[in-house]
Amino acid sequence: MSQINFPKILSIKAIVAGFKRLWRWIPPILFVLLFVGTTTFAFQGNVDEFAPLTVKILYHLALTICFLCLWITCSHTVKYNTRPDPKQVFWQIIVAILTIWILMFLVFQIQDGFLDFNTPTTPIAYIKSALLGTLFATLSFILVQRLSYLVQFRRTRRSEKNWRLFILSLGLGFIVCSPFHPYFSLDSSPLEVLFLIVLGLVSLGEIILIFINSVRLTWIVHLSFRQKMTAIGLGTVLMCMTLGTLLTLFRPDIVLGSTDYVTAPPNFLPFYSLPLTKVVIVNLTFGFIYALTSVLSLIFHLPTIGDYQRGADEMAAMQALSLLVRESADPGKLHHWVVSTTVDAGRGKAAWLTVQDLDSGSLKPQIVAAYNIDTSIADESCDLASIHREASQTRKLVYIPNTVVDRRTPKCKANGILSLLAIPLETGTEVLGTLFVSHEIFQAFENDDIESIVIFATQATLVLENVRLLESKIERERLASELSIARKVQRRLLPQTMPQLSYLSLAASSTPALEVGGDYYDLLEVGEGKLAFIVADVSGKGTSAAFYMAEMQGIFQAVARIAPGPSDFLYHANQALGESLEKSIFVTAIYGLIDCNSGHMSIARAGHSPAVLVDVSGNAKLLRSGGLGIGLDRSELFSETLEIERLTFQPGDLIVLYTDGVVESRNTEGEEFGYDRLVESIKGSRYERAQGVHDAVRKTVDQFLGLGKNYDDDLTLLVIKWHGHEPTVFKAGEKNLS
Amino acid sequence: MSNFSVAFRDAGDVTVLAICGELDAHTAPELESAIKKCRDEGKAKLVVNGSDLEYISSAGLGVFMAFIEEIRALDGDIKICALKSKIFNVFDLLGFPLIYHIVETEEEAISLFKQGIKPI
Incomplete structure (x- = not known):
């Protein structure tokens, strides 16, 4: 059905347009x-x-x-x-x-x-x-x-x-x-x-x-x-x-x-x-x-075109500056560019840039770029340190219109420098460096020259600062990515699967407070029906702790297979780690050996938080045998003071190992989780298999800390449950890493 | 805002460092520099009074270990006193009483120096 659209044909707009x-x-x-x-x-x-x-x-x-x-x-x-x-x-x-x-x-x-x-x-x-x-x-x-x-x-x-x-x-x-x-x-x-x-x-x-x-x-x-x-x-x-x-x-x-x-x-x-x-x-x-x-x-x-030309050159230089940043973020190139442009813009005959590199430990500012002048000549011509210091401390430019009479510029005249200008490149919070501009005539810099150089220096400072910020951001990202790699590597150092053993069930987890941590646990079947286990904690947290944790892992994997008992293992560990540990770093560890055939366990504590033993009727005991932390003493004292605890498991016995991250965790009110809550939590779940006990304890800790609170310290938990010589062979608990 | 402080007090040739607050990885450098200062001034007989110490982490414990050898080489010692039971427990678990004199009172610690009792 067609309809003639009158309003469109007769629209005023169309008439006006037609008229136009x-x-x-x-x-x-x-x-x-x-x-x-x-x-x-x-x-x-x-x-x-x-x-x-x-x-x-x-x-x-x-x-x-x-x-x-x-x-x-x-x-x-x-x-x-x-x-x-x-x-x-x-x-x-x-x-x-x-x-x-x-x-x-x-x-x-x-x-x-x-x-x-x-x-x-x-x-x-x-x-x-x-x-x-x-x-x-x-x-x-x-x-x-x-x-x-x-x-x-x-x-x-x-x-x-x-x-x-x-x-x-x-x-x-x-x-x-x-x-x-x-x-x-x-x-x-x-x-x-x-x-x-x-x-x-x-x-x-x-x-x-x-x-x-x-x-x-x-x-x-x-x-x-x-x-x-x-x-x-x-x-x-x-x-x-x-x-x-x-x-x-x-x-x-x-x-x-x-x-x-x-x-x-x-x-x-x-x-x-x-x-x-x-x-x-x-x-x-x-x-x-x-x-x-x-x-x-x-x-x-025409005669004044030079001035306009210089203005145009300066504008072009400014523009080139921003383009340069997009192209390259190399500070060396930028430094060179800053000095060369200062000269090319026609305000000076030579220019150089000094920065004070505090990392090198030298108080003398270093020339990082020079243009139209030799670095050594620029260096010997004047007292760079004093001018640099004055410019950076006062944050004002230093103008020496006549270098012959200034005490800071003893050899300037000999090198053809008769006027000298030093501008601090300041960002508002700090001074990045000082830009020196020299001229071969006396009183070469008029007010407008100085103004122009200062404006340029301000721009250059912004660019340098931006590049620095960009670099530090890149560096941060690189570190973050390396830390995440380190985290992955560290997780591989922890057991990926639990050993399959008769009569007992196992469960464990470890969570670092930072990307990487100093907590370590491991389990290893050594010989027929024998299980060696360890929970260790390197003092401090973060990267340095992670290195020692890795070392601990190496020691465990190597020594646990050959050490006949806990005291031998810990002795060797103290010997090995004692060499490499910093004075202020120590490692606490609990090492134990279970003979599944007999149900015997021997366990020793090297300064570590005591293991909790809970039997089937709910009696709890902290296994607090004597022993120094690894790295505290390099002498025989370590072995002399180390005590071995021996016990025979009864069916339903639970042994819980942990790091101080568990008991010292503090909630938002500043209250510590403590031993009592830990023991109660184990008792309450003592009929569960190892994994159930483990989960109950972790849940109690998380509830105590409150939602969304990060752990203050690395947190590790290892639960071993002895089921006794029952006909059923229990499947081992599953590894749980959070 | 640091919730840790160290106060120096001289008791004869013994220097008492009264530490207060929480000694953890962030505040450990303060105690470290305090002990360094004593060492540099030749004061090797140190008593750390921990009566106001509320918390100590493994990094805090590390400070004592970092200097003990040097201090003992200077014919001095670090003695620890007046710890709260909770804090003492942390020292004790690690086996510190096997290496350091850890006593109940400051006077006791000073008298250990006066009696010329050798470090452990």
Whole structure:
């Protein structure tokens, strides 16, 4: 089903848009109509000095509208979406003038002209002068309209107003000039004299406005040297062209090399329209004067171009700085770049950068980059340390305008350094280094030089600081990734599966407080039905503890197989670790050996938290035999004081080993988990298999600590349950690492 | 904010270090530098008064071990006194009483020096 969408067709927007499109065509169409009309009218000889006043008024009104339409048409052709640059404007004008010149030349070929100043040979002469008049008008309109872009560059309210006044004066001049015949006589009516006076005033205004607008040359400042040279060339060409056009207007006979008024009538334009002649002359004069002031101003600007160039270089340097950071974050390259750019920007002859590297332990600042000077020369020329210190402590620049009289610069003159500037590169919290800039003349740095270098140094500081932050972030990420690798490696050091043994069940877990920790547990079947087990805790936590934990693992895996009992094992462990442990580091351990055939267990405690033994009826006992921590004593004292506990398991007996992370865990109130809670928790779950007991204890600890609280210390738990010589063979508990 | 402090007190040629608060991995360097200072000043007869010590971690215990050899080589000793029972338990588990004199009171510790009783 189709529906005619009336509102869409008749929408106001569409009508307005249609009108706008149509509106653009009105001026050119109107121009053509009026041009043909007026020319035809004049062609028939209706407009001469004897014509009636009303005819004259109507004719000139029609001409006024006609050329207004031409002006609008010309302005339509110069609409830009983006602002053109000066070179473009000049080129467009030059091309337009050349095109119109060719058209003019063709029109001049019409072999009809004037017998004298005021007598056309044939009526065709009207058409010829009308065509020429239009071409001159088009040329002058394009010239002025395009130049307005240059005049209005960086427009201000005032410049806009001046330009509008100039355009207005052109229109006013046209209207005021209309009543005059090309060859009026002064004995005319008083009205004509009055008009003459007004015309004079308007013309004076036009001249003033031409000069006012001709000094609007802001576009010149922003040009580079090359652009300025181009602009000088193009401006000169434009000057010549406007002058040539003016000459053609007044004396086409000279330009065309003809002596004959018929071919090249000098008076064709005033004959066609005196007001138009006036407007064309004003426009061409403006074009000439504007081109002249442009060229002169450009030439006067050339000596100061160096300054602007330096400004531009500095801006370019700043921009390059940010690009450099994206490319490379190498501080060495950046340092070099900072010194080289300082010199290249033209503010100094040589530059170097000192930083105080506290890591190297030297208080003397080191030169990390130098440009246009040897590092050794820069080093020996002045007292770098003292200047660096002064700059970094006061956080102000140090300026030595005359190095001969300054005590800090003893050898500067010998090395051709007569002025020296030192700027601290400070980030607000610290000073990254000091930038030295030197010059080969006395008092080389003016205020603006210093200001410029300081601004540059500030930028450079930001960049250096950013790079440093980026580096430390990369370093942090690298460390984090290495720690996560270390964590994985450490988890591999703990048993991956539990040994499968008759009569007992096992469960264990270990959680480091940080990425890696110093807790260790392990179980190993040594011989027929024999189980060696260990829980150890390296003092401290983190990376250093993790290394000793790994060492402990190696010792266990190697020594447990050959040591006949706990005392031998711990003795060897103390011997082995005693060599490598730092003085302030020790290891506590519990080592035990269970003979599954007999149910006997021997266990020894080297400074470790006592194991908890709970029997089936709920009696608990802490196995607190004597023994020094590993690493506390390197002598025989360790063995002498070590006590071995021996016991025989009864079915249902539980032995729980743990690290102090369990009993010393503190909740948010600062309360310790303690032995009592541990024992109670074991008692409460004593009928469970090892895994059940293990889980119950871990759960109790987690509940005590509260949700989401991290462990303060590494936390390890190992539960062994003796089930006795029952017919069923229990499956071993599963390993549980959290 | 550190919740640990060390106060120095001279009792004849014996220097008493009264430690207060929680001695863990973060605060251990304070006690470390305190003992270092004594060692550098030639004071080797040290009594650590732990009456106000609320907590000690393995890193805290490590401080005593780090210097004991040097101090004893200077003909001095580190004696520990007035520990709360909970803290003493930590020392005891590790076997410290086998290596250090750990006594009830400060006076007792000082008198051990005066009597010229050799370190263990």
